[in-house]
Amino acid sequence: MSSHISLGNSKSANQPYDQEMIDIVDYVENYEINSPVAYETAWNCFMDTLGCGLEALEYEACTKLLGPVAEGITVTNGVKVPGTSYVLDPVQGAFNIGAMIRWLDFNDTWLAAEWGHPSDNLGAILATADWLARTTTKTFTIKDVLTAMIKAHEIQGCIALENSFNKVGLDHVVLVKVASTAVVAQMMGLTRDQILAAVSLAWVDGQSLRTYRHFPNAGSRKSWAAGDATSRAVRLALIAKTGEMGYPSALSAKTWGFYDVSFKGNVFKFQRPYGSYVMENILFKISYPAEFHSQTAVEAAMTLQAAMVAAGKTSDDIKSVSIRTHEACIRIIDKKGALNNPADRDHCIQYMVAVPLIFGRLTARDYEDNIAADPRIDALREKIICIEDATFSADYHDPAKRSIANALTIEFTDGSILGEEIVEYPIGHARRREAGIPLLIEKYKVNLARIFDGPTQERILALSLNYERLTSTPVSEFMDLLALE
Numbered sequence: 001m002s003s004h005i006s007l008g009n010s011k012s013a014n015q016p017y018d019q020e021m022i023d024i025v026d027y028v029e030n031y032e033i034n035s036p037v038a039y040e041t042a043w044n045c046f047m048d049t050l051g052c053g054l055e056a057l058e059y060e061a062c063t064k065l066l067g068p069v070a071e072g073i074t075v076t077n078g079v080k081v082p083g084t085s086y087v088l089d090p091v092q093g094a095f096n097i098g099a100m101i102r103w104l105d106f107n108d109t110w111l112a113a114e115w116g117h118p119s120d121n122l123g124a125i126l127a128t129a130d131w132l133a134r135t136t137t138k139t140f141t142i143k144d145v146l147t148a149m150i151k152a153h154e155i156q157g158c159i160a161l162e163n164s165f166n167k168v169g170l171d172h173v174v175l176v177k178v179a180s181t182a183v184v185a186q187m188m189g190l191t192r193d194q195i196l197a198a199v200s201l202a203w204v205d206g207q208s209l210r211t212y213r214h215f216p217n218a219g220s221r222k223s224w225a226a227g228d229a230t231s232r233a234v235r236l237a238l239i240a241k242t243g244e245m246g247y248p249s250a251l252s253a254k255t256w257g258f259y260d261v262s263f264k265g266n267v268f269k270f271q272r273p274y275g276s277y278v279m280e281n282i283l284f285k286i287s288y289p290a291e292f293h294s295q296t297a298v299e300a301a302m303t304l305q306a307a308m309v310a311a312g313k314t315s316d317d318i319k320s321v322s323i324r325t326h327e328a329c330i331r332i333i334d335k336k337g338a339l340n341n342p343a344d345r346d347h348c349i350q351y352m353v354a355v356p357l358i359f360g361r362l363t364a365r366d367y368e369d370n371i372a373a374d375p376r377i378d379a380l381r382e383k384i385i386c387i388e389d390a391t392f393s394a395d396y397h398d399p400a401k402r403s404i405a406n407a408l409t410i411e412f413t414d415g416s417i418l419g420e421e422i423v424e425y426p427i428g429h430a431r432r433r434e435a436g437i438p439l440l441i442e443k444y445k446v447n448l449a450r451i452f453d454g455p456t457q458e459r460i461l462a463l464s465l466n467y468e469r470l471t472s473t474p475v476s477e478f479m480d481l482l483a484l485e
Contacts, residue, residue, distance in 0.1 A: 053100030098123025098227030157278030197246025284428030
């Protein structure tokens with residue numbers, strides 16, 4: 001993976017670290033980001049990710065988990081949590097920010113052999129930068145945060161390209177933990193041996209099962225799992241900072257290593273070396289808070305619903321809906337039967353298509369119980385089927401395309417047909433950046449307005465939209481602006 005050659009010897013074990021861990025550490029320590037596209041995308045990603053966290057503060061299911069680890073604990077010069085008055089230690093600060101970011105399934109997405117949401121790492125990055133700036137002589141600007149984001153995105157995304165953790169039952173947040181650990185360890189100023197130790201500790205750690213993402217156990221842990229991973233990353237980096245030993249063959253050790261225990265004996269495969277590819281090609285969720293494999297299906301459903309209205313038809317007139325789709329969509333979100341909670345519903349393509357066909361919209365509120373109780377939704381869900389298209393599946397994995405195609409056809413009870421409506425690339429795809437970014441900024445404005453008064457919104461927005469001013473702003477100064485008294 002890396003052109004920088006290093007044995008990465010462990011003093012405690014007197015053996016070289018696995019090359020996969022050496023490559024990660026070489027990258028975070030030595031690689032210089034020179035891509036203007038990566039920085040511009042990271043800038044947009046930074047605003048969008050914070051906005052997603054602010055929107056989550058409207059949901060009690062999220063806010064009940066926020067704050068100090070135990071009531072009454074106070075921290076001097078701690079991490080400020082955007083949109084709240086909390087001041088926390090860096091571990092709990094990472095959990096709070098990470099949970100907010102991911103709660104509504106509205107932040108960025110990376111689709112590959114393993115899908116995930118690399119902006120989840122911002123919980124660890126922002127908490128660490130703010131804490132260090134307030135308690136040490138280290139200085140961090142928002143430019144430093146963007147650099148760390150690019151690197152965390154790259155580590156998570158490059159490993160995900162060819163390696164499926166979901167197929168062995170593990171959740172993708174293992175990659176959030178590993179990427180965040182490496183990046184924040186470097187931010188804390190750990191030595192090379194300490195960063196290697198920290199990364200090895202992340203691989204040795206117990207990894208989350210995907211239980212909470214799938215029937216019959218889909219539930220709200222999927223909304224705070226990334227926050228949990230980022231907080232664990234900060235904790236492991238702090239442990240490694242004490243000089244705690246690492247585990248050089250944490251991946252490759254026979255019988256006891258990650259490969260044998262958790263990856264069915266397989267070793268990681270890599271498509272490309274670490275650079276800035278992932279951030280440059282990240283997918284934004286702009287229009288709909290929906291699991292990304294459904295984004296194009298929802299967009300197609302919105303188009304068809306408008307055509308239905310024009311033709312004087314409603315969802316009651318629908319006999320069947322067919323979705324021509326890709327394999328990953330079927331594996332993850334093709335669901336029948338009861339949906340027990342919002343976390344279950346936003347991972348069901350039938351639900352995410354039914355709602356826009358009925359109401360002409362899909363918002364975060366549409367996953368709540370009061371909307372889900374409408375009997376038309378479940379009635380329509382039963383009429384929606386998914387069919388794999390091999391070409392769509394191939395294009396999904398093709399590095400030159402990376403499409404997320406869905407095609408919808410509606411048959412009505414009178415025998416008429418509407419569609420097929422095909423959408424290959426959602427509005428948040430790199431191929432539609434020019435159209436997507438203005439909408440992303442509008443999304444950010446709406447989310448700021450959920451929390452802050454008019455003058456504060458204007459100050460935050462004026463700073464956020466000025467790249468030169470924003471990137472030179474000290475992290476703690478920016479976090480002060482987003483904090484409530």
